[in-house]
Amino acid sequence: MRSLRLLTIGGYISYRALFGWLNPYMYSFTTLLPSLTQLAFFVYLGRAAHVGSDSYYVAGNALLAAATPSLFGMGQAIAGERYSQTLALLVVSPASRVAVFLGRALPATANGIFVSVWTFAIASAVFGISIPGRSLAPLALTIAVTSFACVGLGLFNAALGLRWRETGVLGNLLLYVLLIFAGVNVPLDRLPVWLSTLAQGLPVTHGAKAARQLVNGASFNHVAPLIAAEALVGACYTLIGITALRLFEFEARRGATLEVA
């Protein structure tokens, strides 16, 4: 029961604290509007390059919109504690680390879903993309699973924050990797074979592909393997993230290097 409270209430309070320095309207300026301007950039870039249709870029980038709050939000799970000088207190507390960090991942996932849905809805209206009614439910599931996968990668980013202070730089680096190599903006067949193979292990790759097929009218059964692959990728990153958190925390305690990073 204690871990459950830590997971839910702890995660909620932590996420509120993350945005404690923002007014509600700042949330729009920092999260909702940039997701749209970023998407518009790639739609027009796609038009200039004659690589894909507007729906190709809208679907891919709307899914990728979940990655920004996930990567940076989770990165702040460590950086924010260090900034407010509570990281050492957190580390010496008897609380379950899995509950603490998964608790912080839940609101990040919910936020990623919201940002992705918002981006999809507005961009579809602006660029005239119609989504078949029967695709809405599978699309919602795809968005949720992709957001979960991005948060898994975000957990890994948070873990790296125990070893390196610049989680913002790390988050940017991971986001750029997704921008280019996850098949969102550059079709995988344009990448070298080894890169397109690596892309299969990145969050968003399978989700974006599923979303595009759903927008084009594919059935749930048709995209189910892609959604399952995205979920598997997310589960792997979550596991890697939690393991890395435990490992880096152990090393930081042993070497007394928690604040040195």
Added chain:
Amino acid sequence: MAFGLGVHFKMLSRSPFDLWVVVASPLIFATLAHFLFAYGHGSRMLVAALASGVMGIWSSTTASGAGALQTQRRLGVLELLVASPTPFWEVLLPISVAISAIGIYSLAVGLLYVRLIFGVAITIHEWVAFVVAVPTMIAAIGALGFLFASALVRFRSAFMLGNLFEWPVWMICGLLIPVSVLPGWLQPVSWLFAPTWGMDALRGATLGSGHPWADIGMCTLLAGAYLIAGALFLRFFLFAARAKATLALTS
């Protein structure tokens, strides 16, 4: 001001975050251009590298320029700087220009990257125009950062607000995306931003096309306009902040 510019340039050059911002853009967007446009190793890839470099300069300006005053606030010196006899614009302007000036790394990395990785020959048609265009563009973008910082002096989240301008300016200023694919009404908007003219100047000087000297002139004109507007904003907002004792934004 020259001393301030030098000091801030050195300080920024030692910041992992600021260096990342200016180094990442050319690597990421030149790579993107390579895969999307399949430019090969001709002059179009060279122009794409320059565009990626300009994106880096703009990125630095939006990421750090808009929040320049917040940095001083966080360090606890903003009130001291404002209260000192030195006019505050003389303090802020070198910071803003230094933030854009580290974008020179961005241009250098972009050119080096396409030369080493994609074998692009660095052939500049009009070297004199190119050499004049680079500092003029950086100064103009720095002046725009000064305007942002001045306008956002009373916002604790100026840093985040500045980021709002990153993608739109990348999109409308004819950097990687030709203006011809954008809606027509966006073109006049792009004329208000120094990166548009700076990129035109670099492109013209590199390819020997267009009117690079006219574009350099527009950069200079815009820089003057930004400086005047920034000074006015700064005067107005600082007066209001002092009158209400809200400069520190602690309440």
